[in-house]
Amino acid sequence: MSVAAPTKVTPAPRVITTKPRVSDQIFRGIVTAFSFSALVILSLIALFLLLKGFNTFKEQGFGFITNFEWSVTQDEAGKDVTHFGLQAMLIGTVVISFVALFIAVPLSVLTALFLTFYAPERVKKILVTIVDLMAAFPSILYGLWGFFVLMPMAVYWAKLLHKWLGWIYIFDVPDPVFSRSPFIAGIVLSVMIIPIITSVSREVFSQTPLDRVQAAYALGATRFGMIKAVAFPYARSGIVGGAMLGLGRAMGETVAVYTVLNIVYKINWHVLIGAGGNVASMILLKFGEATQGEVKALMAAGLVLFVVTLIVNSIADLIVARSGKTGR
Numbered sequence: 001m002s003v004a005a006p007t008k009v010t011p012a013p014r015v016i017t018t019k020p021r022v023s024d025q026i027f028r029g030i031v032t033a034f035s036f037s038a039l040v041i042l043s044l045i046a047l048f049l050l051l052k053g054f055n056t057f058k059e060q061g062f063g064f065i066t067n068f069e070w071s072v073t074q075d076e077a078g079k080d081v082t083h084f085g086l087q088a089m090l091i092g093t094v095v096i097s098f099v100a101l102f103i104a105v106p107l108s109v110l111t112a113l114f115l116t117f118y119a120p121e122r123v124k125k126i127l128v129t130i131v132d133l134m135a136a137f138p139s140i141l142y143g144l145w146g147f148f149v150l151m152p153m154a155v156y157w158a159k160l161l162h163k164w165l166g167w168i169y170i171f172d173v174p175d176p177v178f179s180r181s182p183f184i185a186g187i188v189l190s191v192m193i194i195p196i197i198t199s200v201s202r203e204v205f206s207q208t209p210l211d212r213v214q215a216a217y218a219l220g221a222t223r224f225g226m227i228k229a230v231a232f233p234y235a236r237s238g239i240v241g242g243a244m245l246g247l248g249r250a251m252g253e254t255v256a257v258y259t260v261l262n263i264v265y266k267i268n269w270h271v272l273i274g275a276g277g278n279v280a281s282m283i284l285l286k287f288g289e290a291t292q293g294e295v296k297a298l299m300a301a302g303l304v305l306f307v308v309t310l311i312v313n314s315i316a317d318l319i320v321a322r323s324g325k326t327g328r
Contacts, residue, residue, distance in 0.1 A: 046306060053300025060084050070265050072294055084297040086304060088267045093278035097250040099186025099271055104194050105243050112201035135195035143259030146188035154184045158272045170271050177274040180262035188256050193246035200242030204235040241319030248312040254280035279305045
């Protein structure tokens with residue numbers, strides 16, 4: 001008697017699907033909506049400034065950026081005669097921002113190096129917390145600190161710079177007024193942007209390939225030699241990107257600069273003399289008593305500052321992203 005062979009049953013093919021669960025879809029939608037909300041808000045701000053300042057651009061043309069006069073007068077018929085030019089304040093913005101960068105970049109890079117390669121773990125946690133807290137302080141606190149605490153010391157430093165470097169044009173002081181100067185405003189801004197540059201630099205230094213670090217030590221390099229030969233070449237672009245992010249923050253700062261700077265609408269390349277200004281502080285100074293036409297011009301000035309800051313920050317993001325991918 002023969003036994004029948006068992007019948008082979010082929011299972012039905014399993015359906016492979018990548019469709020996420022309902023909860024994942026809801027979470028993804030919420031995250032996507034909040035992500036795009038920032039872009040929408042930014043676009044609405046730009047559109048608002050453009051609509052409010054369009055008449056100024058139409059009347060003044062490109063001279064709004066290149067002219068050096070900002071005045072509102074009346075003719076014999078009582079009609080307002082306006083001359084709006086932003087060049088003087090744009091130059092002041094650049095001068096103050098670069099003073100801040102000149103001070104902040106070396107301090108930030110050295111701090112990042114210490115936190116990455118030298119600091120013990122306990123000290124590192126404390127210092128990282130302090131740096132992060134510095135980034136969260138309101139700008140008015142920096143302004144008040146600069147006015148009441150920093151300014152007396154900074155005036156003494158400015159006099160020393162004028163005494164020993166007065167032969168250089170930017171350190172010359174035609175009038176002996178050293179308080180409330182672009183130099184003091186630059187110091188305050190440098191303290192404000194140190195957390196940004198330090199955080200970016202520390203992040204880039206921490207991504208230095210471990211095999212390169214170990215290879216440098218294996219070849220007999222000291223810690224400083226390793227930093228010089230490996231860490232700095234790897235992080236160079238990231239440091240530049242962090243500095244440009246700090247530059248974008250410095251260019252748009254308002255209250256801190258307004259507190260410690262004597263706002264004068266004129267071109268001032270002398271960083272030690274107490275006169276100058278930037279675009280943001282000029283808007284704050286003139287907005288309260290501005291006429292209807294001048295308000296539109298101030299909105300146009302805000303749009304120019306918005307675009308310049310956006311360009312600087314975008315370039316910084318590209319540099320940092322490129323550094324993270326290529327290590328150069």
